[in-house]
Amino acid sequence: MKTRKELRKLKSILKKVKQKEEEVSKLSDKQLAALTSQFKRRYQEGETLDDLLPEAFAAMAVADERILGKHPYDVQIMAGIALHLGFLAEMSTGEGKTLSATMPLYLNALTGKSCVLVTTNEYLAIRDGKEMGEVYEFMGLSCSYPPANADEEDNEKRKIRYSADIIYSTNTGLGFDYLFNNLVKKADDRFLCDLYYVIIDEADAVLLDMAIMPLVISGVPRVQSNLYALCDFFVTALVQDIDYIEEEQAVWLTPKGVEFAENFFGIPNFYGKEYFEINRHVTLALRAHVLLKRNKDYVVTDENEVELVDAGTGRLMHGVKLRGGQHQAIESKEKVEITQEFRTVASITYQNLFLMFEKMAGMSGTILDAKDELFDTYHKKVVRIPTNRPVIRDDRKDLYYKNAQTQFWSAVAKVLEVHKTGQPVLIVLNSVQDTDLFSKLLLQENVPHNVLNANNAFWEAEIISGAGQLNAVTVATSMAGRGTDIKLGEGVRELGGLAVIGVGRMDNTRNERQARGRSGRQGDPGFSQYFVSLEDDVVNSEDNEKLEKIIDGKRRITKHRLKKIINGAQKIKTEYSEISRKQAVQYDEVLKRQRSFIYEARDGLLDGGTLAETQLIEIARRNIHEFVKENDCSDRSVLTRYILDNVSYTIDEGLTTLRLDDKEAIERYLVSRVRRGLGSQRMKFQDRDKYEQFIREATLKALDDGWVELIDYLEQLKYAVSGRASAQRNIIYEYQNEAYESYLDNEKTVKRNIIRNILLSEVSINKKGNLNVIYP
Ligand SMILES: Nc1ncnc2c1ncn2[C@@H]1O[C@H](COP(=O)(O)OP(=O)(O)OP(=O)(O)O)[C@@H](O)[C@H]1O
Numbered sequence: 001m002k003t004r005k006e007l008r009k010l011k012s013i014l015k016k017v018k019q020k021e022e023e024v025s026k027l028s029d030k031q032l033a034a035l036t037s038q039f040k041r042r043y044q045e046g047e048t049l050d051d052l053l054p055e056a057f058a059a060m061a062v063a064d065e066r067i068l069g070k071h072p073y074d075v076q077i078m079a080g081i082a083l084h085l086g087f088l089a090e091m092s093t094g095e096g097k098t099l100s101a102t103m104p105l106y107l108n109a110l111t112g113k114s115c116v117l118v119t120t121n122e123y124l125a126i127r128d129g130k131e132m133g134e135v136y137e138f139m140g141l142s143c144s145y146p147p148a149n150a151d152e153e154d155n156e157k158r159k160i161r162y163s164a165d166i167i168y169s170t171n172t173g174l175g176f177d178y179l180f181n182n183l184v185k186k187a188d189d190r191f192l193c194d195l196y197y198v199i200i201d202e203a204d205a206v207l208l209d210m211a212i213m214p215l216v217i218s219g220v221p222r223v224q225s226n227l228y229a230l231c232d233f234f235v236t237a238l239v240q241d242i243d244y245i246e247e248e249q250a251v252w253l254t255p256k257g258v259e260f261a262e263n264f265f266g267i268p269n270f271y272g273k274e275y276f277e278i279n280r281h282v283t284l285a286l287r288a289h290v291l292l293k294r295n296k297d298y299v300v301t302d303e304n305e306v307e308l309v310d311a312g313t314g315r316l317m318h319g320v321k322l323r324g325g326q327h328q329a330i331e332s333k334e335k336v337e338i339t340q341e342f343r344t345v346a347s348i349t350y351q352n353l354f355l356m357f358e359k360m361a362g363m364s365g366t367i368l369d370a371k372d373e374l375f376d377t378y379h380k381k382v383v384r385i386p387t388n389r390p391v392i393r394d395d396r397k398d399l400y401y402k403n404a405q406t407q408f409w410s411a412v413a414k415v416l417e418v419h420k421t422g423q424p425v426l427i428v429l430n431s432v433q434d435t436d437l438f439s440k441l442l443l444q445e446n447v448p449h450n451v452l453n454a455n456n457a458f459w460e461a462e463i464i465s466g467a468g469q470l471n472a473v474t475v476a477t478s479m480a481g482r483g484t485d486i487k488l489g490e491g492v493r494e495l496g497g498l499a500v501i502g503v504g505r506m507d508n509t510r511n512e513r514q515a516r517g518r519s520g521r522q523g524d525p526g527f528s529q530y531f532v533s534l535e536d537d538v539v540n541s542e543d544n545e546k547l548e549k550i551i552d553g554k555r556r557i558t559k560h561r562l563k564k565i566i567n568g569a570q571k572i573k574t575e576y577s578e579i580s581r582k583q584a585v586q587y588d589e590v591l592k593r594q595r596s597f598i599y600e601a602r603d604g605l606l607d608g609g610t611l612a613e614t615q616l617i618e619i620a621r622r623n624i625h626e627f628v629k630e631n632d633c634s635d636r637s638v639l640t641r642y643i644l645d646n647v648s649y650t651i652d653e654g655l656t657t658l659r660l661d662d663k664e665a666i667e668r669y670l671v672s673r674v675r676r677g678l679g680s681q682r683m684k685f686q687d688r689d690k691y692e693q694f695i696r697e698a699t700l701k702a703l704d705d706g707w708v709e710l711i712d713y714l715e716q717l718k719y720a721v722s723g724r725a726s727a728q729r730n731i732i733y734e735y736q737n738e739a740y741e742s743y744l745d746n747e748k749t750v751k752r753n754i755i756r757n758i759l760l761s762e763v764s765i766n767k768k769g770n771l772n773v774i775y776p
Contacts, residue, residue, distance in 0.1 A: 010383070016054035023058075035059045040110050060102055084108065085361075086361050088367050089361070090363075090366070118169055120202045125145055132168075141165040142164040143166045143168070155191060175353050178192060179217050195357045196359065203363055204374075212584050238253075287326060296537065321339075348595070351378070400562045414501055426498060449474065465484075488524055499519065505538050507574070616678060627670075628663050698757035701775060762774040
């Protein structure tokens with residue numbers, strides 16, 4: 001209902017754009033391009049973007065037509081308006097999202113701030129950036145896109161890329177750049193633009209499907225743990241439902257399992273803090289064995305390496321590893337060489353990355369299905385844009401089967417029937433394994449075909465572009481190229497367009513609709529049909545025995561019931577995914593606040609901020625107060641240790657005569673030593689600026705070291721607490737509590753290290769006047 005109101009609003013703005021277009025289209029190229037500086041001036045003088053919208057959209061639409069030969073359809077202009085207003089726009093597959101985005105990007109860039117368009121893969125970002133870039137440049141705005149080889153991009157080039165008016169990027173590229181931008185050591189090294197306006201292409205994939213795994217930057221190697229093999233062995237001895245329980249994509253030990261673990265490892269309390277590592281490794285091994293499936297979640301390559309499979313696209317994720325030791329636990333399970341684990345130095349989830357933008361919008365062919373969740377998480381509304389031409393694709397009724405055998409053979413029969421006429425067929429399956437199997441069946445039937453799955457992603461663009469030609473048969477994983485346009489070959493329209501055959505119920509309806517949407521684009525003919533069965537991956541019934549009897553044909557089942565089981569399973573899977581995403585948000589919640597605090601402090605320091613001497617003394621005073629309160633200071637050696645570790649490499653007379661029963665006197669003495677230390681460090685500098693630079697760098701180092709330590713710990717904690725799940729425990733609550741505690745600890749460490757870095761560093765200024773610091 002509400003959508004209708006929003007559509008009315010879009011339509012009324014569209015009308016204004018169309019009116020302006022009449023005038024604008026009469027302008028010469030030069031006059032058209034000159035509008036940009038006029039709009040910019042008017043914006044500076046106080047007109048709002050909403051005021052400028054009709055003219056700016058009209059100008060960009062005319063420019064699109066003149067440069068690209070494509071005039072945006074009315075529905076594309078409406079989509080553009082929705083994107084400017086910050087909606088998530090559902091535009092049916094093939095309706096031309098790329099062109100729609102040009103108008104709101106142009107409008108928002110008139111502010112002088114950079115606007116970003118994020119797509120899911122580099123190929124699309126480069127292609128669209130290049131193609132649409134011509135129009136922006138014609139209009140006098142700059143546009144950038146990712147370099148073909150990211151390794152060759154130095155900081156200066158990055159700065160140029162991020163200073164463009166309009167930036168095409170990938171979600172991953174942008175995320176990592178955000179993290180790297182907050183790891184720089186000098187203000188001058190920062191390169192990222194302000195996070196002002198972003199449009200996310202394939203928004204459901206980015207905001208939902210990819211949101212579970214945070215982006216992570218790894219640093220130095222971690223000392224290798226020897227617990228993997230042992231815990232892997234332990235886990236193989238466990239029995240489901242007796243020692244552990246698997247539910248809602250989580251797995252945890254029962255009290256019986258915990259008792260077994262305590263006996264096995266010879267420890268009194270499995271959940272004790274001192275056994276954190278054992279607990280964590282058992283959880284990792286359990287997850288590796290119970291939740292992570294070979295050839296579905298990951299594959300073991302010919303080189304004996306574990307590589308992850310992207311569930312959404314079916315592609316192998318080269319170089320991407322599960323964090324917190326999970327990857328190593330899988331390697332242990334698969335008995336391949338355990339690879340090096342690295343410490344996390346920075347991480348962020350997509351949710352929090354995009355929520356940092358002042359204004360965010362998104363578009364996708366399939367986003368309406370998840371509108372409630374998107375509203376909950378991102379406070380964003382979905383609006384459905386009508387199609388340019390009616391969709392005439394025939395989405396045929398799903399066909400239900402008891403087992404995979406009849407399901408696959410029926411699908412093959414259908415392919416044969418269609419292929420005989422020359423009509424191209426795209427077969428979409430759920431896993432690499434399934435594509436291989438289907439390919440074999442087609443070979444048996446002598447049907448020539450292309451296979452597009454995780455193993456040969458390299459040829460993807462090539463194969464997909466041919467999938468709409470006469471006689472083409474293409475077997476693909478569920479990726480089926482979101483964002484790829486399958487053009488119909490000559491004579492194909494007459495044969496009924498592209499046929500999409502789906503085999504197996506997918507994890508969610510969005511992915512199914514994406515696959516269907518490869519056909520019937522822009523009013524093209526085509527049909528789609530799904531073949532599903534009780535043996536589809538998503539069906540994971542409680543009552544396996546009964547199910548097996550049905551699958552084997554030993555037990556009868558009504559059509560209605562069959563349908564109910566399979567579709568119910570998909571619903572449950574969708575709900576579980578929603579729960580994991582909510583959890584990911586909650587996990588990152590703690591980190592989010594701390595991250596913004598730390599990054600702000602960093603920025604302040606980089607921008608020339610520094611701590612005044614009085615502030616340093618105050619920090620030291622608190623450190624000392626804590627120390628004296630928590631330690632037995634009647635023992636002189638404790639004080640000696642503290643001084644040597646934190647204040648000075650020399651011990652003086654004052655300590656030997658100090659009265660150890662007077663805590664205040666001890667504190668006064670230690671503070672005076674700090675004061676003296678600061679003075680003697682300051683004396684080494686003739687130049688006040690250099691001294692401040694030293695203080696700044698020493699503080700930054702303490703902050704960074706502490707932060708890295710903290711997020712690396714939190715990464716591990718996440719896995720450790722997931723193994724504590726049970727009816728009585730709220731793991732998110734436990735995580736948040738422990739995370740908060742470690743944050744407070746960390747704060748203390750940082751403060752101690754600031755003082756320590758300043759007092760115990762060796763500083764010198766070389767001949768060129770550069771500062772050299774050797775930190776303690
Ligand atoms: N206004 C237009 N006039 C002519 N052709 C257009 C227009 N808009 C888009 N197209 C063409 O329609 C095709 C589909 O566009 P595009 O790939 O942007 O669709 P999409 O919405 O991103 O599809 P998907 O949902 O699959 O990602 C492209 O070949 C594009 O050039």
